[in-house]
Amino acid sequence: MILTDKEVEDIIKELAGNHAVSLVMLIKDKENVSEFKLAEKLNLTVNQVRTILYELSAHNLVKFTRKKDKKKGWYIYFWTFDERRARELVVQSMKRKLEILESRLGLEKTGTFFACxxxxxxxxxxxxxxxxxxxxxxxxxxxxxxxxxxxxVIRKDIEAIKNEIDRLSTPIVEEPVKVIKKRKKLKKKSKKKLKKKIKKLKRKIRKLKKKIKRLKREKRKIKKQRTKFKNRYGFNKNKKLMKKYFNKKFKRR
Ligand SMILES: [Zn+2]
Structure with a gap:
């Protein structure tokens, strides 16, 4: 969606009223949203939801498909927000604003004017x-x-609106279905690869853990042997004492 949330909000408020905004926010980045789901999420009855949707469709802002519920025999409607149309309407509204601002600017340029x-x-x-x-x-x-x-100030506003109209006037490029399918395939492939990599890494980690255990065992063995040795020759475990002992020996010589 190229429109900002604020732009969507403003145009919906302007055309369908405040109460339609939260509904549009729910469907604007999705496709074929069931009206039952909408009712549930908005905490409204299905009829209330439909009223809002009809207001929106009066401006061609929503499209629907319907499916028959086989058990109950009635139709369920699925709604999609028409971004292309929303963009058109936003640009139209901006152009109206632009006109007003430009006429005001003309007035300001003459230097003096009278205001209430x-x-x-x-x-x-x-x-x-x-x-x-x-x-x-x-x-x-x-x-x-x-x-x-x-x-x-007006000149700056005008410039900002013109820039935004430019931005919104870039054509919407719809991705052909084939490309989307291909991308999904690629995703699957890369997922498989990733899983393999993770397995490999886990194996490595297991090996390393074993190695660490082994090394710790060896370290303990060496320590034991060392203390055995020290005890046998009457050396204290304290290194300082050992040093003193050696120093004395050295001085005597
Ligand atoms: Zn007045």
């Missing part, structure tokens, strides 16, 4: 004169504004 202090409206001097400098929405007196910084 309540934030309802902005207009040129000529238009403000026509309404006697009174906000037509709320009746407050319009104030004159000069805002270079606003223009800068």
């Amino acid at each position: 202090p309540g934030g309802c409206i902005r207009m040129t001097y000529e238009n403000a004169m026509e309404v006697n400098f009174v906000c037509p929405e709320c009746g407050k007196i319009l104030v004159e504004k000069k805002s270079q910084r606003d223009a800068e």
